Amino acid sequence: MTAVLPAPSFLPRTLHGDRRRWHDGPTPVSLADLTSLTRQVAAEVVAGHHAVQIDAANRWSRRLHADPHLDVWLISWATEQAAELHDHGGSIGALTVVSGELTEWRWSAGQADDHLATAEEIASRGPGLRRRVLTAGSGAAFPLGHVHDVSNRRTEAAVSVHAYSPPLSAMSYYGVERGTLTRTRSELVEPGASPE
Ligand SMILES: [Fe+2]
Secondary structure: OOOOOOOOOHHHHHHOOOOOOOOOOOOOOOHHHHHHHHHHHHHHHHOOOOOOOOOOOOHHHHHHEOOOEEEEEEEEEEOOOOOOOEEOOOOEEEEEEEEEEEEEEEEOOOOOHHHHHHOHHOOOOOEEEEEEEOOOOOOEEEEEOOOEEEEEOOOOOOEEEEEEEOOOEEEEEEEOOEEEEEEEEEEEEOOOOOOO
């Protein structure tokens, strides 16, 4: 059974125009709000409130909530399913892993960014891709400019909840050539189209 999400409790406050909260991006919703929301919805998925499907051929996703400020997605990852290296345009976002395990490769500009890295990531320094493993209950936040690739490297399927604010409207894709991050293309995301 698919339950309808209640309106996120933080929205009425932000809609009253507290612009001090607009520090993470062009949205009244903060990264902390999105992280909290994905954790809340992940708990709902664990409790069986949202049906999940696994599709070995194509990554499966379902939009659980949409309003002018944010959208929330439930995504499943069969083994070896992966996104491409991408950003989230003018949106910020967050994800929480519900079950299974996801691997994130995140582009780091280098040492100035290293204080954000986990012990696992810090093994390499300087500009480059940093790897972190996201297990059930853990997650990642995506500030503006966050470039990453997410994949399921395990045989067990993974399930995750993602939230974006403003709703995802454009994404750019990247490659890494000789240690340099290079944008390869940008695409508009149709409203309601599956995110990455
Ligand atoms: Fe992403």
